[in-house]
Amino acid sequence: MSNPVQKYIHGTSDTEQLRLGLLNRITNDSFIRYLGDLSESRVCDFGCGLGNLIAAVTGRFPGAVISGIEISEQQLKSAQETNRRHPNVTLIRGDALKSGLPADAFDLTYCRYLLEHVADPVAAVKEMLRVTRPGGTVACQENDLHNVIYYPDIDGLDLLMGQFCRLQMELSGDPFVGRKLFDIFRRAGASDIALSFEPEIYTQDEPDGYRAWLSNAHDILFGARDLLIERKTIGESEIDVVLAEMRRRIEHPNGVALFYWNRVRATKPTERL
Numbered sequence: 508m509s510n511p512v513q514k515y516i517h518g519t520s521d522t523e524q525l526r527l528g529l530l531n532r533i534t535n536d537s538f539i540r541y542l543g544d545l546s547e548s549r550v551c552d553f554g555c556g557l558g559n560l561i562a563a564v565t566g567r568f569p570g571a572v573i574s575g576i577e578i579s580e581q582q583l584k585s586a587q588e589t590n591r592r593h594p595n596v597t598l599i600r601g602d603a604l605k606s607g608l609p610a611d612a613f614d615l616t617y618c619r620y621l622l623e624h625v626a627d628p629v630a631a632v633k634e635m636l637r638v639t640r641p642g643g644t645v646a647c648q649e650n651d652l653h654n655v656i657y658y659p660d661i662d663g664l665d666l667l668m669g670q671f672c673r674l675q676m677e678l679s680g681d682p683f684v685g686r687k688l689f690d691i692f693r694r695a696g697a698s699d700i701a702l703s704f705e706p707e708i709y710t711q712d713e714p715d716g717y718r719a720w721l722s723n724a725h726d727i728l729f730g731a732r733d734l735l736i737e738r739k740t741i742g743e744s745e746i747d748v749v750l751a752e753m754r755r756r757i758e759h760p761n762g763v764a765l766f767y768w769n770r771v772r773a774t775k776p777t778e779r780l
């Protein structure tokens with residue numbers, strides 16, 4: 508079902524599931540505001556992961572009818588468990604590049620933190636457009652790892668992030684997909700493509716602030732630790748020193764984290780693609 512050269516860099520360990528849950532907790536509200544009014548809409552979530560975002564969408568818009576597609580059996584099971592009580596949610600196992608969903612079926616199709624993991628993001632967006640009705644909306648929020656800033660600096664972190672990005676590219680992902688969204692959506696055949704940023708600005712003064720954001724970064728790098736060492740990309744002691752420093756910094760009283768997500772909203776043209 509999956510592209511044989513594609514490997515999901517984050518995996519599905521318990522630590523990773525907690526990390527993704529935390530990331531959902533701190534980024535769902537603003538993303539749902541970005542999606543707009545979804546009452547009575549037919550919605551599709553590509554690469555729905557643990558299904559937390561779907562649960563948040565139906566919590567806000569109980570009349571929305573939502574389908575989610577997810578390639579990993581383990582993630583899908585969690586998503587089904589989380590959404591089991593909601594009659595309007597359908598979750599299926601499938602590949603975002605070839606979903607098997609009917610054409611022209613949804614008013615809005617979105618993905619979030621997915622395109623950085625697929626070997627062919629243009630094919631994924633083409634598929635999102637195919638399942639969306641003519642005149643409907645396709646949207647996403649993605650990562651670009653060049654714009655991560657922590658203050659005070661953490662020694663060795665830039666180097667480690669560079670090695671992580673290289674690993675993700677070797678696994679057919681793209682840590683810099685955020686800057687490419689206009690190109691990807693245009694090549695997929697979308698119209699009215701509108702780009703925007705969603706800033707993330709964190710200090711210790713917010714309850715889910717610097718601590719949460721730096722924990723998220725730590726857990727991403729920790730999740731890739733064994734693969735980085737196995738591939739001799741970085742030495743074991745070198746990576747462990749940086750990870751230990753990150754853990755220490757999580758409590759820094761004046762720590763600041765700055766980042767932005769790349770967003771895109773576009774329309775499926777009314778004439779045939």
Ligand SMILES: C[S@@+](CC[C@H](N)C(=O)[O-])C[C@H]1O[C@@H](n2cnc3c(N)ncnc32)[C@H](O)[C@@H]1O
Nearest residue numbers: 554555556577578579582601602603619620624
């Ligand atoms: C970082 S998670 C994001 C999950 C969710 N969209 C969210 O915002 O929390 C990426 C998810 O995409 C899934 N995925 C990766 N490649 C996929 C593909 N080709 N088709 C469908 N899902 C895919 C992974 O299994 C994982 O659950």
